[in-house]
Amino acid sequence: MVDDYLAVADAVQTDIDAAEAHVFSEHAGRGDAGRIYQLKRELLELKRAVAPLDRPLHALATKPLPPVGPDIQPYFRDVAGHLARVTEQIASFDALLDSILQAHLAQVTVAQNEDMRKITAWAAVIAVPTMVCGVYGMNFDHMPELRWAYGYFLVLGVIATACLLLHRSFRRNGWL
Numbered sequence: 001m002v003d004d005y006l007a008v009a010d011a012v013q014t015d016i017d018a019a020e021a022h023v024f025s026e027h028a029g030r031g032d033a034g035r036i037y038q039l040k041r042e043l044l045e046l047k048r049a050v051a052p053l054d055r056p057l058h059a060l061a062t063k064p065l066p067p068v069g070p071d072i073q074p075y076f077r078d079v080a081g082h083l084a085r086v087t088e089q090i091a092s093f094d095a096l097l098d099s100i101l102q103a104h105l106a107q108v109t110v111a112q113n114e115d116m117r118k119i120t121a122w123a124a125v126i127a128v129p130t131m132v133c134g135v136y137g138m139n140f141d142h143m144p145e146l147r148w149a150y151g152y153f154l155v156l157g158v159i160a161t162a163c164l165l166l167h168r169s170f171r172r173n174g175w176l
Contacts, residue, residue, distance in 0.1 A: 002057075002082045005050055009089045012046065015039055016093055016100070023104045033108075036101045043097065047090050050083065057083055121170040128162045 019039055023032050060068055061076040068076070132155060136143070145151030170176045 005086045121175040129159045
């Protein structure tokens with residue numbers, strides 16, 4: 001029975017390795033957290049199946065009990081050793097899944113920060129014409145450019161140049 005748990009632990013390890021490879025691949029997505037959580041649930045079920053066997057097997061392997069002869073105790077020690085190995089694997093798998101989940105969440109956070117940086121850069125580019133047009137939309141009487149024939153084109157040129165310079169600067173810095 002305990003040997004079957006070793007096979008199950010090996011299958012869980014294969015699933016964890018696949019999940020880890022997927023989290024660090026180019027195709028990683030936000031749905032990976034659900035898969036990691038599912039693996040943690042499977043691991044918890046395995047732990048619940050293995051944990052109750054620890055005390056009885058330890059007692060059978062170490063204490064001389066009347067129904068168990070001394071010639072059978074080495075077999076129980078072997079089974080208890082296998083169970084201890086499965087228990088250690090479960091603990092290491094749990095820690096590994098925690099690390100994979102943290103790495104996944106860090107990747108999601110980095111992706112969100114990149115998105116926010118792009119949104120911020122576009123907001124800055126859009127803020128320039130908004131501010132300039134807002135000032136000109138106040139209908140002041142004493143604006144020198146209003147009486148000049150090319151004032152409108154000058155303002156449009158300044159807006160376009162400022163937006164172009166901001167866009168170029170953000171693109172050079174990797175924000176766009």
